[in-house]
Amino acid sequence: MIYKDEEPTKGTVKVMGQNLRLLKKKDLPKLRRKIGVIFQDFKLLPDRTLEENVLFALEVTDTPPRNMKKKLMEILTYLRLSHKKYSFPYQLSGGEQQKVSIARALVRDPYILLADEPTGNLDSRSSQDILDILLDINYKGTTVIMATHNLNVVKKMKKRMLRIENGELVKDK
Amino acid sequence: MGLRIGIREGIRTITRNSSLFLLSLLVTSISLFLLSLFVLVTVNLYHAVKLLDEKIEIIAFLDDHANVQGLMKNISKIKGVNDVIFISSEQALKDLQNELKETEEVLNVFEKNPLPASLRIKLEHTFRNRKGLSEISNKVMLLQGVKETIYGGELVDQLKKITNMISAFDAGLLIIIIFSVIFVIFQTIKLTIFARSTEIEIMRLVGASNSFIAIPFTFEGIIQGALGGIIAFLLTAVTVRITTSIVSVVYFPRLYFLAGSIIFGAIFGIIGSSAAIRRFLR
Numbered sequence: 001m002i003y004k005d006e007e008p009t010k011g012t013v014k015v016m017g018q019n020l021r022l023l024k025k026k027d028l029p030k031l032r033r034k035i036g037v038i039f040q041d042f043k044l045l046p047d048r049t050l051e052e053n054v055l056f057a058l059e060v061t062d063t064p065p066r067n068m069k070k071k072l073m074e075i076l077t078y079l080r081l082s083h084k085k086y087s088f089p090y091q092l093s094g095g096e097q098q099k100v101s102i103a104r105a106l107v108r109d110p111y112i113l114l115a116d117e118p119t120g121n122l123d124s125r126s127s128q129d130i131l132d133i134l135l136d137i138n139y140k141g142t143t144v145i146m147a148t149h150n151l152n153v154v155k156k157m158k159k160r161m162l163r164i165e166n167g168e169l170v171k172d173k
Numbered sequence: 174m175g176l177r178i179g180i181r182e183g184i185r186t187i188t189r190n191s192s193l194f195l196l197s198l199l200v201t202s203i204s205l206f207l208l209s210l211f212v213l214v215t216v217n218l219y220h221a222v223k224l225l226d227e228k229i230e231i232i233a234f235l236d237d238h239a240n241v242q243g244l245m246k247n248i249s250k251i252k253g254v255n256d257v258i259f260i261s262s263e264q265a266l267k268d269l270q271n272e273l274k275e276t277e278e279v280l281n282v283f284e285k286n287p288l289p290a291s292l293r294i295k296l297e298h299t300f301r302n303r304k305g306l307s308e309i310s311n312k313v314m315l316l317q318g319v320k321e322t323i324y325g326g327e328l329v330d331q332l333k334k335i336t337n338m339i340s341a342f343d344a345g346l347l348i349i350i351i352f353s354v355i356f357v358i359f360q361t362i363k364l365t366i367f368a369r370s371t372e373i374e375i376m377r378l379v380g381a382s383n384s385f386i387a388i389p390f391t392f393e394g395i396i397q398g399a400l401g402g403i404i405a406f407l408l409t410a411v412t413v414r415i416t417t418s419i420v421s422v423v424y425f426p427r428l429y430f431l432a433g434s435i436i437f438g439a440i441f442g443i444i445g446s447s448a449a450i451r452r453f454l455r
């Protein structure tokens with residue numbers, strides 16, 4: 001609902017002060033460019049290298065070519081992925097694939113990062129790696145919203161927690 | 174820049190999913206080939222009708238001492254007359270001899286040429302019907318020097334009715350076939366788009382505009398349609414070659430068919446891909 005892939009059955013959704021119900025269809029891509037999304041299953045393009053997967057997000061949003069390489073190098077260095085930039089997703093571990101997915105979401109400098117079960121498919125060490133990165137991203141000023149079923153992950157993060165049961169908000173701590 | 178990247182993405186898909194593209198191209202080619210064959214039949218039908226229509230004329234038989242030049246001038250002035258051709262009695266005999274080559278001796282029973290001179294009166298398109306024929310024929314009969322006129326009144330009307338019916342049936346069938354071809358192309362393009370639904374989802378996710386997402390698929394649709402059109406044209410040309418060896422004449426304007434196949438193939442490709450991609454863009 002935050003990036004308007006689903007419509008609420010009732011009520012309104014406001015993102016960055018914008019009522020999404022009133023958002024015109026043509027303005028939807030502009031909203032999505034300000035929101036990064038990562039998923040449990042990574043959603044990488046299997047026939048493209050790590051570099052191409054990240055660049056794809058810049059190319060399809062009309063980023064000037066001169067900025068692309070610079071942005072790409074910055075994000076790959078930050079996530080310690082530079083040495084793997086010519087690897088295809090099947091050549092990467094789960095943790096690395098999730099990092100690529102984060103790189104693709106971050107490369108457009110979003111205001112909000114949505115993480116849907118980002119550690120769901122990862123072992124504990126890779127999970128910790130990803131959680132550290134998400135905390136760091138948040139520390140640098142990006143709002144991170146993470147959905148998870150794993151209570152241990154929530155406890156470790158020590159951040160505001162919203163608990164939703166059967167579509168109802170039951171806890172805000 | 175969007176167009177350049179869109180086209181590059183389209184080329185990338187064609188080369189990386191070449192087997193899917195070839196399968197889809199095959200279906201498109203066969204569909205367009207069937208359409209092309211039907212258009213060929215239709216074109217030949219209309220061509221035959223046109224030839225028949227042009228043969229509708231009035232023949233005015235003349236008296237022995239008729240003023241041919243004067244008559245030709247007067248008949249030309251009648252509304253609806255396109256052309257007047259004089260056939261002398263000698264020419265008429267010669268034509269008959271040519272037609273009856275094998276039974277030439279039949280004509281030897283006559284001591285002198287029994288055929289009268291005549292005028293073949295060609296009509297404008299709108300007068301090539303029973304009413305027009307009888308109207309002009311009556312005017313010609315009033316002229317001095319004309320002995321008799323003949324024309325196939327009722328036959329012409331029957332012929333027109335039949336050709337009109339066939340034409341209407343043919344046009345209806347053509348519309349159905351065009352829609353079927355668009356539907357088949359749409360379905361095959363939809364299959365190729367389904368195979369790339371993750372790509373579309375990611376494009377939407379990162380904020381690509383709908384028009385940007387549609388460019389690679391539209392480009393692919395154009396290429397698939399145009400290539401399919403070329404293959405369909407080649408198959409039609411081969412069919413025409415085989416047919417002409419069995420049936421004597423087939424009217425096949427090559428250049429129009431080639432251009433038509435490519436243009437319509439590309440248009441159908443655009444319609445098919447736009448309709449298919451629309452389902453993925455919310």
